[in-house]
Amino acid sequence: MPAEVYAITSGKGGTGKTTTAINLGVSLAGLGKRTLVIDADMGMANVGLLLGLDITDGTFHDYISGVADVEDIIYEGPGGLKIIPGSIFLENISEFDTDTIRRLIEELSSKFDYILLDTAPGIGKETACILEAVNNSFLIVNPEISSIVDSMKIKIFIDMKGNKIRGVFLNRVADSDEMNKEKVEEILELPVTDEIPEDPLIKKAFAQRMPVVLHTPGSDSSIAFKSIAARMAGYDTKLDESHNKKVKKGLLQKIRSLLLKRN
Numbered sequence: 001m002p003a004e005v006y007a008i009t010s011g012k013g014g015t016g017k018t019t020t021a022i023n024l025g026v027s028l029a030g031l032g033k034r035t036l037v038i039d040a041d042m043g044m045a046n047v048g049l050l051l052g053l054d055i056t057d058g059t060f061h062d063y064i065s066g067v068a069d070v071e072d073i074i075y076e077g078p079g080g081l082k083i084i085p086g087s088i089f090l091e092n093i094s095e096f097d098t099d100t101i102r103r104l105i106e107e108l109s110s111k112f113d114y115i116l117l118d119t120a121p122g123i124g125k126e127t128a129c130i131l132e133a134v135n136n137s138f139l140i141v142n143p144e145i146s147s148i149v150d151s152m153k154i155k156i157f158i159d160m161k162g163n164k165i166r167g168v169f170l171n172r173v174a175d176s177d178e179m180n181k182e183k184v185e186e187i188l189e190l191p192v193t194d195e196i197p198e199d200p201l202i203k204k205a206f207a208q209r210m211p212v213v214l215h216t217p218g219s220d221s222s223i224a225f226k227s228i229a230a231r232m233a234g235y236d237t238k239l240d241e242s243h244n245k246k247v248k249k250g251l252l253q254k255i256r257s258l259l260l261k262r263n
């Protein structure tokens with residue numbers, strides 16, 4: 001089976017693409033899926049930086065400019081995740097085109113179950129090439145009006161490039177939000193497939209060069225990332241819900257019998 005390949009996109013910058021790529025990637029790897037994250041944000045490569053990766057060999061940029069082969073650019077990340085980092089230097093890459101990305105994906109496709117491409121925000125040339133080269137994308141939205149307006153633009157752009165949005169993740173959800181899930185869905189005319197809560201542990205984990213799903217696996221955001229991964233990998237998360245219901249019911253029965261005993 002060839003890999004399932006997803007571009008991780010957003011209209012506005014800073015919505016949580018890189019955070020999602022890494023934590024979803026590690027969660028998929030944790031389920032035994034061969035998973036690769038490619039740092040395809042040409043201007044602001046920071047997957048490697050966030051994870052403290054020691055980049056001793058080539059990068060995504062080197063592959064694009066034709067000076068490195070695919071086997072020279074894959075690094076071992078946390079939790080079994082494989083990573084193709086970008087260069088941290090400002091490099092002018094004129095060779096960036098759809099065919100080069102297609103060729104890279106073709107070379108990798110049989111080696112992985114999932115490939116996630118972290119992209120630059122908005123509708124720049126590089127993101128356009130990536131959206132043309134791969135079939136699926138995830139859209140990362142924040143619950144604020146500016147993020148949603150910019151998401152509307154990228155939604156149209158994704159559609160124009162023949163790519164399909166397979167998931168809309170509402171990230172940084174908090175009680176004080178100006179927009180809730182229903183309002184976002186109404187404006188975007190897309191279902192919000194997942195909500196990822198605001199979680200200060202994400203930053204704390206990255207400060208220690210770790211993804212939150214490994215740093216604090218039981219945190220609210222970790223659970224959200226892991227449940228997206230479980231659904232992608234074909235686990236029926238509803239089964240877990242019915243299991244939880246059974247647990248709750250059991251607990252209720254216990255409390256009832258305790259109360260009955262008392263009376």
Ligand SMILES: Nc1ncnc2c1ncn2[C@@H]1O[C@H](COP(=O)(O)OP(=O)(O)OP(=O)(O)O)[C@@H](O)[C@H]1O
Binds near residue numbers: 044119120171173203
């Ligand atoms: N659910 C969350 N809770 C709290 N902080 C978050 C959450 N998601 C992301 N962040 C923080 O928001 C900031 C931006 O996240 P990230 O770098 O993943 O966004 P991005 O979309 O990749 O940004 P860019 O467009 O610049 O590439 C980071 O400091 C990150 O720690």
Ligand SMILES: [Mg+2]
Binds near residue numbers: 119
């Ligand atoms: Mg980023």
